[in-house]
Amino acid sequence: MLAQLYKYRWQYVMIFPAVLLLFLFNYVPMAGIQIAFRDFQIGSSIWDSAWVGFQNFAFLQEPQFWIVVKNTLFISVLKFVFGFPAPIILAIMINELVSAGFKRFVQSVSYLPHFFSWIVVAYILQSFLTLDGGLANDLITKMGGEPIFFLGSESWFRPMIVSSGLWKEVGWNTILYLAAITAIDPQQYEAAKVEGAGKWAQIRHVTLPGMIPTVSIVLILSIPSLITVGMDQIYPLLNPANMQVADVLDTYVLRTGLQQGYFGMATAIGLLSSVIGLTLVVLTNQISRKLNGEGLW
């Protein structure tokens, strides 16, 4: 055994940084979850803080918390309903383009927004939607309507999130589907043509079935992210005016924890969502085992 360990000593040297970094930035914080059950103040030691039982979970009785839960689920379901089918449809459309050059052009352009931050996306929304000469309100007033304060509106918040999310990621998410389509045997199309199948029939009976394995993998992998709705996207657009619909679990933790200093409570909320997340991942793995015969790991 020792001889084996010695034989691979350099491999251990190579692996060690990962063990150390994960220990410092993943495992120590996991042990820090006990803050959820302690009365902790920053600067003091976690281990010396007094135990307070479930006192930090009092947020469960606050109406605001349940509003946040509702917002989180609402936004994630909306994003899924629009965001999941859109790249599938777009991939099929791109694939049907006859000109190879134009196809490449469309792909390149549609991947572009993926490389910009959500902050830039927020600026784009602000520039179009501002009351001071923004394009949207400019057109609305020209057509005789009343200007709308989109960025501070509760009813416009969700459409804004869904559409800007689509704008940023729909093209990028076609990559896997386009690869799946490319892998379809051209003979299948030939056979379908011989049997007199038109374009629609070919898409229905050859392209779509060829995409199914990829679609199901993407579907399965998106389940765990149902409770994390992209704080990166939401936080920059969050303001007091739309708070009642825009506040989600991640932003709630951020505000109560890092900004207001309720470390115990924020950790407790974080723990709750981590547990739900883990449950979803394990469930997903079970589903994947049943359907594909193998799990995610």
Added chain:
Amino acid sequence: MKRTSGEIISQIILIVLMLLLCLSVLYPFAYMLAISLNEGTDAAKGGVYLLPRAFTLINYEIVLGNEVIQHAYLITILRTIAGTIAGLMVTLMVAFGLSYTKVPFRKSILSYILLTMLFSGGLVPLYIQLYNLGLINNFLVYIIPGMFSAWNMFVMLKFIQGIPEALVESAELDGAGPFRVLLQIIVPLSKPMLAAIGLFTAVGHWNDWFAGAFYVTKQDLIPVQTFLQQLLSAQDMSAILGSNSNQEALARGTQMQNVTLMSVKMATVMVSAIPILCVYPFLQKYFVKGVLIGSVKG
């Protein structure tokens, strides 16, 4: 091949739809560019859609003359370079070490890594740990915690396992140790994979605003994206005029009157977006390959 008229019509509809899609992607940048090159008070009246109406460079003079922005740029560039190199080196090294299937405890180490992908302590305990390690208000907070990426490691591991073992074995017979094998055999053969992962890592660093917003309070440590995030909700121009070195431009009072917060904001965001727009066409061939390497399940 003969096409039916139905096919031609549907092809035309498809092309129009795709052109609209491309337009919706590109137009916002053209629009913001026009606003940023226009006098602010004039743009606020509306109607500037594609070309500036009252052309001016004053917005860019203000932005580029701002010391905070200049410094934020320096931070962004430094962290992108250092973070990408450190991230690639550490993660590749780990992946290569783990590619030796006979390493004792390999399975346990893999589980140790995998578990961190499934469960996390959450934001607050991480913050407290960063605080205890002295990483709050420290440039290294941008580099060290992200140096090892479990996800990238598994992608790299998968890739390395695809390299013929005979190459590694023959080098070992020549007396090369693991580090020599890594540098002389694995790195040259992994170039496309390293380019792709390096690109994603670099973009991640370039676009990250979160660390700068919550792990750092000193203004001279924030990156461009965090500056943008703070400016997004600014109510007046003090955020940007307060620390301007370009007093000459500010002295031209008549021009300053025509500057609005929105026009300066647009110039700032364009300054952050233009580098990406410029390098994007050259990097395309790497990232598609990168996504596909990552999608092959390990």
